[in-house]
Amino acid sequence: MAKNDVKLLGVxxxxxxxxxRISLNIKSVNYEFLEETVGSKSELLLQSNPVHKKVPxxxxxxxxxxxxxxIVQYIDEVWTSGPSILSTDHYDRAIxxxxxxxxxxxxxxxxxxxxxxxxxxxxxxxxxVVEGLALLEEAFGKYSKGKAFFGGDQIGFIDIAFGSLxxxxxxxxxxxxxxxxxxxxxxxxxxxxxxxxxxxxxxxxMPETEKLIEFSKLLxxxxxxxxxxxx
Amino acid sequence: xxxxxxxxxxxxxYVYRVIWxxxxxxxxxxYIEEDLFNKGPLLLQYNPVHKKVPxxxxxxxxxxxxxxIVEYIEQTWPQNPLLPNNPYERAMARFWVKFxxxxxxxxxxxxxxxxxxxxxxxxxxxxxxxxxxxxEEHGLGEKKFFGGDKIGIVDIAFxxxxxxxxxxxxxxxxxxxxxxxxxxxxxxxxxxxxxxxxKENLPDHGEMLVYFKWRREMLMASx
Numbered sequence: 001m002a003k004n005d006v007k008l009l010g011v012x013x014x015x016x017x018x019x020x021r022i023s024l025n026i027k028s029v030n031y032e033f034l035e036e037t038v039g040s041k042s043e044l045l046l047q048s049n050p051v052h053k054k055v056p057x058x059x060x061x062x063x064x065x066x067x068x069x070x071i072v073q074y075i076d077e078v079w080t081s082g083p084s085i086l087s088t089d090h091y092d093r094a095i096x097x098x099x100x101x102x103x104x105x106x107x108x109x110x111x112x113x114x115x116x117x118x119x120x121x122x123x124x125x126x127x128x129v130v131e132g133l134a135l136l137e138e139a140f141g142k143y144s145k146g147k148a149f150f151g152g153d154q155i156g157f158i159d160i161a162f163g164s165l166x167x168x169x170x171x172x173x174x175x176x177x178x179x180x181x182x183x184x185x186x187x188x189x190x191x192x193x194x195x196x197x198x199x200x201x202x203x204x205x206m207p208e209t210e211k212l213i214e215f216s217k218l219l220x221x222x223x224x225x226x227x228x229x230x231x
Numbered sequence: 232x233x234x235x236x237x238x239x240x241x242x243x244x245y246v247y248r249v250i251w252x253x254x255x256x257x258x259x260x261x262y263i264e265e266d267l268f269n270k271g272p273l274l275l276q277y278n279p280v281h282k283k284v285p286x287x288x289x290x291x292x293x294x295x296x297x298x299x300i301v302e303y304i305e306q307t308w309p310q311n312p313l314l315p316n317n318p319y320e321r322a323m324a325r326f327w328v329k330f331x332x333x334x335x336x337x338x339x340x341x342x343x344x345x346x347x348x349x350x351x352x353x354x355x356x357x358x359x360x361x362x363x364x365x366x367e368e369h370g371l372g373e374k375k376f377f378g379g380d381k382i383g384i385v386d387i388a389f390x391x392x393x394x395x396x397x398x399x400x401x402x403x404x405x406x407x408x409x410x411x412x413x414x415x416x417x418x419x420x421x422x423x424x425x426x427x428x429x430k431e432n433l434p435d436h437g438e439m440l441v442y443f444k445w446r447r448e449m450l451m452a453s454x
Contacts, residue, residue: 051330051369065322067329074322094294094303101296102280135280 006031009045009057011038013215015164016068017056018205022160023075025201027082069100072160086157093157099139099150100161107132108165115176115220129180136162137186144188148195155199163196170209171216233290235260238274240267241434242442244390245297246285251387252301254428256308298328301387313384324385327370327377331388334362341391341407345399346450352403359407366392367416375422382426392416393423394433398443 008024008031010017024031036042041053048057048064058065058074065074076085087093110128117125143150143158150158173180183190197206237253237260239246253260265274265284277286277293286293287300289307294300305313314321335341340362344355370385371377377385386393392408400406410417423429 051365060319063319065319065326067326070322070325070329073325074318077318077321090303090306091289091292091294093306094299097299097302098280098294098296101299 005061007034007059008032009034009036009042009048009059010055011036012207013038013167013212014055015168018164018167018207019068019160020056020058020071020075021205022155022164022201023072023085025205026085026155027075027079029075029079029082068164069104069161072157083154085151085155085160087151095143096150096157099136099158102132102135103161103165107136108168111165111169111172111180114172114178126178126180130182130185133181133186133189137189140188140192144192149192155196155201159192159196163193163202166193166197167207167209167212171212174209174213175216234288236263236288237261238263238265238271238277238286238288239284240265242439243284244395247394247432247434248297248387248390249285249287249300249304250432251382251390251429252304252313254432255313255382256304256311258304258308298332298384298388301384305384313378313382313387315378315383324378324383327385328388330366330370331385331391335389335391341396341399344405345403345447348451348454356405356407360412363392363408363413363416367413371415371419373415376419382423382429386419386423393420393429398439401440402443402447 006024006029008017008020010020010033012035021033034042034044036045036055044059045055045057046053048059049055049066052066054066056066056068056071058071060074060078065071072085086096107129110125110132114122114125114129139158140150143152145152147153149155150162155163169180172178181190181193196202235253235258237246237249239249239262241264263271263273265271267284270282274284274286275282277288278284278295281295283295285297285300286295287303288294289303294303301313314324333339340355340358344352344359347355366389376382377389396408400408408417408420424433
């Protein structure tokens, strides 16, 4: 299979798509980025991901791979000449998978719901997210061993899983008028976030917060059925 | 070999995912039954984030989350592999493992229909059937097992369909995994339960019936 025939179906605003892009960048893989139009799904997308009809989809040769973390693991296994994304140690790998699952199954879903929630429910969600960040701060302290990333000197699996969510974290803070990532409570994570966003593999694919904010407003308006805000 | 311990609960499908993986690879382990209403201090120490079973402890180090444990077992004890060799097929397998995790958990339509009645239940039944259809057509296809000729990681992931779904169906009085509607999945369910390792490692049928009946009664009473 030609290793240089790599396409990625995605949208610029998606944190899950970002995970695939960061991974490809880490491995210095040339790929064609096929941007899906928001609100419609291409034939290629429907064919490549008939089960979920969602991005990201990595198409290697003519074979589609779906689900962001499955894609990241695939990239790690196929392009072995680049730095490793997952640890070679079985136990450390299990820990990495654990935190990625925690982020996707618990932390991010709670964070996404903050803006649409009110009163007690909203406060509960905020508390959950802040508690989660405290857990992640502890994990960062343990696994980074004083280095810049969860993966040590290099970006690893947890960095990718978590860092890709930073854009939407900032959107929630801005539009939700709530402080989540707090220097006073989680100084390690604040510094980590800076390092992550400045990393060569990340910089070019991290969407600007302002653009995400506009996109988010558009989405919310569409959901409520109102015309999009004029800016 | 370092000691292997499994903290579990007799009725949990997630625990059985791990048991099947250990048994299929012939790995000896010590089983510790946890009372979820009275969680042992070790469990809370090993799984402070979720405080749940299963937890595998290998040489004193805990691993949590059933399918993450299964991947750990697969890598640490490579005999009788549960994952294919080829990276693309591995990615396919992991896709379906995630699908199983996302669509058969406690918030899935299968359990929602067990916890509800009336219109809510009708909706959950409809959604459950849709999920079964996707798995039958896209996941299993023409294969005997999700892993091909032999059981693989995806078969293990669909533990709920293998056995637990039957109890939901029986207690609620709704047939979902019907032989006519889902001939391939239905055959898979039968074939899986005939594999000696699986057959010999299932929670007791009678006890499960009692347990499910009790749970359903409690849920209906609290509504």
